[in-house]
Amino acid sequence: MATLKLAVVPAKVAKDGTHKIRVAVGHKQETRYIVTRFKIESLSHFKNGQVVGFPDASLYNVKLRNILNDYQDRLDSIKFPELYDCGQIRDIITHSDSISSDRTFKAVADRYVRELIEDSRSNYATLIERNCRYFCEFTKREILLSEINPTIINNYSRFLRNTKNLSETTIGMMMSRTRTIINKAKREQLVKYDVDPFEFYSIPSALERELDISVAELKIIRDSEPKRKIHVISRDLIMLSYYLGGINLIDLLKIDFRKTDSIEYIRTKSRNTKQGEKRISLSIPEEAIPIIMRWRNKNTGKLDFKYNFSYSNFNRYLNRGIVSLAKDLGIKSKVVYYSARKSFVQHGFELGVPLEVLEYCIGQSMKSNRPIFSYLKIMRKHADVAIRKILDSLK
Structure with a gap:
């Protein structure tokens, strides 16, 4: 149990010979001090937590008692003091008057959500916002970044598992989002840690989603002749993504197709998370042109399906x-839009397309465990050859 009391430290003498009166914070057999503005000229003027022996002593004691009561109220508001060491307890009660500053977990998360929405990454913003709600529910208040330690991280994981009853996959996602906010705060120099909060916690690896489909199943989709408009749109967008190197939907819908021989874009997902512009440049294969022309808006050049709601919808x-x-087509595999991207990579790999070329096509970062590829420059011609090889396998 943390305790507070007024104290004077004999060894800490000011140059003029006076002694500052401090609030001593005791917790887990440690003591930390908070300096007040009050001082005494001699150690004999302080006994049993009281100022004595000069005319203004009673006034000093009233003001010091008010300070101590204020800190005690702040200490009492801490829900789980056993989670913190003595230094962190001191920081909490001395900074709680500025808890709405930009140095709280929630403040950084909220700011990041706004940035993601501005960048049209609303789905990821929703994940960040959801995790922030869970984290604040766990801490029962806005928590300073400096308060977060390995014990809190481990207990948050247990909270997600035992109280929120989330699956291990979802827990991994939430813990990863938590680390994202902490790392963002560290990059912005809002906080420094002697021991990183995730030092002793390993985020479980996400299970690989089996979303790729076979060449035969892709051909069934390509050759289908659906009657419903939504099915025509579904067929066309899966195939267009596949033809254009597994392009994400959010990026596909932003492209101006008035130029029909090539496309250039930067993945929305990585635009503000990686150094430098990871620009992807691809020639448009002949298979993609009929689909583009079917849905292209002549004024904007963008695909237009006459759907007047939000991107998320x-x-x-x-x-x-x-x-x-x-x-309807009798395909047993799970198929979503992302299947085009997964299938493009899988089919290319099976055809012997080098991994670094596939990574360029889909805008994925080259893996650090293959440093030799840092010296290679993958250009459009390599991607075009790879895409042509993959598309020819469908004929």
Whole structure:
């Protein structure tokens, strides 16, 4: 149990010979001090936590008692003091008057959510916001970044498992989002840690999603002639993503197709998370042109499906259509829009396309355990050859 009391430290003498009166914070057999503005000229003027022996002593004692009571109220508001060491307890009660500053976990998370929404990454923003709600529910208040330690991280994981009843996969996602906010705060120099909060916690690896489909199943989708508009859109967008190197939907819908021989773009997902612009440049294969021309808006050059709701709504609308189309076509594998990207990479790998070329096509970072590829420059011509090889395998 943490304790507070007024104290004077004999060894800490000011140059003028006076002694500052301090609030001693005792916790877990440690003591830390908070300096007040009050001082005494001699150690004899302080006995049993009281100022004595000069005319203003009673006034000093009233003001010091008010300070001590204020700190005690702050200490009492800490829900789980056993989670913190003595230094962190001191920091909490001395900084709680500025708890709404930009140095809380929630403040950094909220700011990041706004940035993601501005970058049209609303789905990821939703994940960050959801994790922030869970984290604040666990801590029962806005918590300073400096308060977060390995014990809190481990107990948050237990909270997600035992109180929120989340699956291990979802727990891994939430813990990864937590680390993202902490790392963002460290990059912005809002906090420094002697021991990183994730020092003793390993985020479980996400289970590989089996979303790729076979060449035969992809051909069934390509050659289908659906009657419903949503099924036509679903067929066309899966195939267009596949033809254009597994492009993500959010990036596909931003491209101006008035130029029909090539595309250039930077993945929205990595635009503000990686150093330098990871620009992808691809020639448009002949298979993609009929689909582009079917849906291209002549004024904007962008694909236009006459769907007047948000991107998130369209994304859900599309994936419902894809699931429905696959079911009508008798495809047993799970199929979503992302299947085009997964299948493109899988089919290319099976055809012997080098991994670094596939990574360029889909805009994925080259893996650090293959440093030789840092010296290679993958250009459009390599990607074009790879895409042509993959598409020819469908004929």
